[in-house]
Amino acid sequence: MSVAYSRLLFALLCLSLPFGALADDTPTLAIGAGMQRMPGWAGARTHRDDPIPFVDIELPQYGFSLSTEDGLQYDLIRDAHLHGGLYGDFQWGRDRDDLRSLAGKLPTLAPRATGGGYLEWDFTRQLDAGLRLSHDANGAGAYLDFYAEWDPPKLGMVEQSLQLRWQSMNGAAMRRFFGTTPASAQALDVPVWQPGAGSELATLEYDLFLPTSRHTGLALSLEYGYLLGDAAESPLVRRYGSRNQLSESLSFVYHL
Numbered sequence: 001m002s003v004a005y006s007r008l009l010f011a012l013l014c015l016s017l018p019f020g021a022l023a024d025d026t027p028t029l030a031i032g033a034g035m036q037r038m039p040g041w042a043g044a045r046t047h048r049d050d051p052i053p054f055v056d057i058e059l060p061q062y063g064f065s066l067s068t069e070d071g072l073q074y075d076l077i078r079d080a081h082l083h084g085g086l087y088g089d090f091q092w093g094r095d096r097d098d099l100r101s102l103a104g105k106l107p108t109l110a111p112r113a114t115g116g117g118y119l120e121w122d123f124t125r126q127l128d129a130g131l132r133l134s135h136d137a138n139g140a141g142a143y144l145d146f147y148a149e150w151d152p153p154k155l156g157m158v159e160q161s162l163q164l165r166w167q168s169m170n171g172a173a174m175r176r177f178f179g180t181t182p183a184s185a186q187a188l189d190v191p192v193w194q195p196g197a198g199s200e201l202a203t204l205e206y207d208l209f210l211p212t213s214r215h216t217g218l219a220l221s222l223e224y225g226y227l228l229g230d231a232a233e234s235p236l237v238r239r240y241g242s243r244n245q246l247s248e249s250l251s252f253v254y255h256l
Helices: 003-016 096-102 171-178 182-188 229-233 235-240
Strands: 028-039 047-059 064-067 071-078 082-091 112-122 127-136 142-150 159-169 198-211 216-227 244-255
Touching: 047 244, 082 127, 142 171, 159 171, 171 198, 171 229, 182 235, 198 229, 198 244, 216 229, 229 235
Parallel strands: none
Antiparallel strands: 028 047, 028 244, 047 064, 064 071, 071 082, 082 112, 112 127, 127 142, 142 159, 159 198, 198 216, 216 244
């Protein structure tokens, strides 16, 4: 089944569900630390391991949230089901260690902050869907994300979450991550690749939280991504990388 038909069927399923009560207004304050294993660079088949902080702050009464998973959000629209407002996040880059054998042949990319806005519709406490539109704070890249998130029933004390995302990029962002300049193409013996705007990545993510005491727990995240469009056709991905992008993280969390 094509990605387009899958998204259409999912949207129809969402619209067929009855509206329920919204998420409660109980604040969430959680911090922690852990390890993350992710592709060494966008499109890589190799991986990098990094220590990461864990932050999950939700203040529904103020329309504010900040998390290492979803970035920063501040509601300017606070309807019963619809909310939206300002959005900020962080884009990973790539350094020489990440590039390994490609170091010196491909340019390194510094991490960048992104900012923009979002809209989200809450169907029920367990199901929501939305979009995020953002732009590099220092650069020309622009990103559009559609997502849907469902929280299945608890397994005993274990909390779960499933999220489906689709991301597209403008030409500047696509060329930054997946393009090859004449100099890089010659060094790598691949064609010059200057992709345009379009679909970049479809992702399915599973998150799990296992309480270990009244205030502590373990947070596990498993993410499978599949590169699309010009990103998947990049010579970097076809020769040195993979369309399949896997990320995992495990964190110890303390709820304040």
